[in-house]
Amino acid sequence: MKQRITVLGSTGSIGTSTLDVVRRHPGKFEVFALSAATQVEALLAQCLEFQPRYAVMASAAHARLLAEKLQQNSAKTVVLQAPEALETIASHEEVDAVMGAIVGAAGLAPCLAAARAGKRLLLANKEALVVGGALFMETVRNHGCTLLPIDSEHSAIFQCLPEERSTWARRVHSIILTASGGPFRQRDPATLHEVTPAQACKHPNFSMGRKISVDSATMMNKALEVIEARWLFDMAPEQIRVVLHPEQIIHSMVQLQDSSILAQLGTPDMRVPIACGLAWPERIISGVEPLDFTRLAALTFEEADAQRFPGVHLSWQALRAPEGTTTVLNAANEVAVDAFLHERLRFDRIHAVNQATLEALVPQERPGSVAALLELDAQARAVAARMAQRWAM
Ligand code: NAD
């Protein structure tokens, strides 16, 4: 039986890599639904190739345009409109697996819908866990969802951890997340205020979406990943450490009680964790060249410099604060990154906005529902927008 898949965010970096792996295995996977925000032409091409039952676009105007073009090509795909339709295609009874590859808090509701429907959920959308980790993991547990991490660090950890989850608390000492350090690892911190969006989006080893590229440059990506790891693997904040590893060959590590450390290695290409998630526990061809050890010069490691990357520490700070603080942090960062990408905020002030928003908005009660999380998210966005305005260029 083929696995029927919904890809949320299919036109993005993770979405297209997912379809690249799927394309190599026509006998194993069938695309049930695809979705994109506004990229009509890209989604049209994917629909013509994979012939999904449904395609979802973010606005009525984009949906209409895509439907017209599909009709001109005599394609049968039915076009629906987000946000409700994202939950429909994520939880549809004919779907086996869902790839959550929307960027930002916008992915929370559809990923939760997939979890509630007990799907096999491949989660790239780390922000969903940063916004609502406690509720998310509770939903996964209560509804028999199989959660497979796609973020390369978390896929590495998942592959290194003992298979039996109930033994983790006893056997695992800590998790070591590796970080590339992004494009500014060696840049003079005094010049960070001059960084342009184009420079920030030019990652040394990967081509990724613009938001995660900026997060890699500020290392807020690692902050989000610390929070993601806390929820995925049920670790205390102090059990999660970060080390810089510019070559990105080791994708992360697990330290066991006896000080044995297990690492997962490979060519840095997201198709490996994607193929791992698609086939788990089987293994399939990903299309990625394996490492050639005779050509690897050296694996190096450094400590993350707190002056250059002040954002990383906000993760531990937010995890120790009242629940909901990570929701606030994520919202602030989304607002700040967007302002930076639109050249309304200096690069070095992304951190200032994040920190000031955390100070200004301390959650008063535990956000125990999606509605409460989205309400807190909206409040934090409003506060962060004011901060971004205050420091506007
Ligand atoms: P991207 O910007 O390339 O793609 C995002 C996709 O989501 C696109 O298809 C876009 O149309 C869609 N989308 C954006 N906003 C939306 C909205 N409001 N409603 C509905 N759809 C929307 O991003 P990406 O780099 O593919 O990253 C996707 C997620 O995966 C992010 O959470 C990112 O942190 C995570 N991730 C990415 C990488 C990577 O290498 N790119 C690695 C690890 C984790």
Ligand code: MG
């Ligand atoms: Mg990652």
